Amino acid sequence: MSFDIWTTYVVTVLLMMATPGPSQLLMLSNSAANGLRRGMFTAAGDLTANSLQMLAAGLGLAALIATSGTALTIIKWLGVAYLVFLGFRQILKAGAPSSRNAVWTSRNALWMQGFITSATNPKAVVFFAALFPLFIDGALPFWPQFATLSATYLVIDGIFLIAYGGCASWLARRLQGTAKPWLDRIGGSFLILAAVLLGLKSLRTASQ
Template sequence: MAWETWITYLATVLLLMSTPGPSQLLMLSNSAANGLERGLFTAAGDLTANLLQMLAAGLGLAAILAASATALSAIKWMGVAYLVFLGLRTILRAEAKSAGMALKSSRRTLWMQGFLTSAANPKAVVFFAALFPQFIDPALPFWPQLALLSVTYLVIDGMFLTAYGASASWLAARLQGHAKLWLDRIGGGFMIAAAALLGLKSLES
């Protein structure tokens, strides 16, 4: 792959990442409630789902998913419901903290939340299948180029998620009392907002 092609791809991905989506909002919420160290497991879950979606795109499964509109819609609406559930649970946990019961999610739970939130958008496979060919040279071996594009995307996504998580964790560490509880409630609101974003995408499809 030519250097100029990779730079163009890098700039494209940075532009795509400039607007926060459901995964970024989830990262904000989980890092504020659990700290950055635990929040990184949410990022890991998200990136794992992205990696599987990229592999699916590379293996030609995008056409299968694109042809199954009913399956796409069902998966997306299950994702919407899951995020609403997480948001409401986060708000309820904030109320539990106000009663003196501090609760934190396990690392496995945080990873699963990140994975399911990203996997709830199966059109990501179609997205990667549409994005990658714009930067792949058919005269060169396919899989090394796909690997480079995938790793580049995952690194940038991971950096953005870590930045979101670090900001939320930093703010949460400096708030106390009612301000901290309100941050947790806002975190639950972020998850519900993420559900709304997924819902809007479902309605548009």
């Protein structure tokens, strides 16, 4: 793979990530509520799902999944419902007496939230299946190019997630006391917004 092709790919990924999506909004919410160190488990779940999606693309499975309309639609809307549930639960718990000394969300739960949100994002599935071939030279060995594209994406995505999580955690440490319930409500609203984004993407994909 030439440096020019790789650079073009990097620019494409950066442009795609310029606007926060469901995974970034989830990272904001979880890092604000649990701190960046624990929020990193959400990022790990997201990157794990991305790795599996990229592997599926490399094996030719992503295209098959994308053409299975019924199965893909069910997966998408389960993800939407899951985020709505998490968002409303966080909003309802905000400001409750027990929430001021609440136990942080477990690492496994944070990882699972990141994994499910990314795995049910239709843009991620279609992205890897449709975009990777545009940057792969058929005259060169496939797997080294695939590994380069995959590793590059994971690094960029990880940097974005850490940046979002770091900002949210920094803000949360400075908004304590009476401001904390409002921060929780904002975090819950971010989760619901992430669900709305997933739903809109699903409707847009279905109409095409």
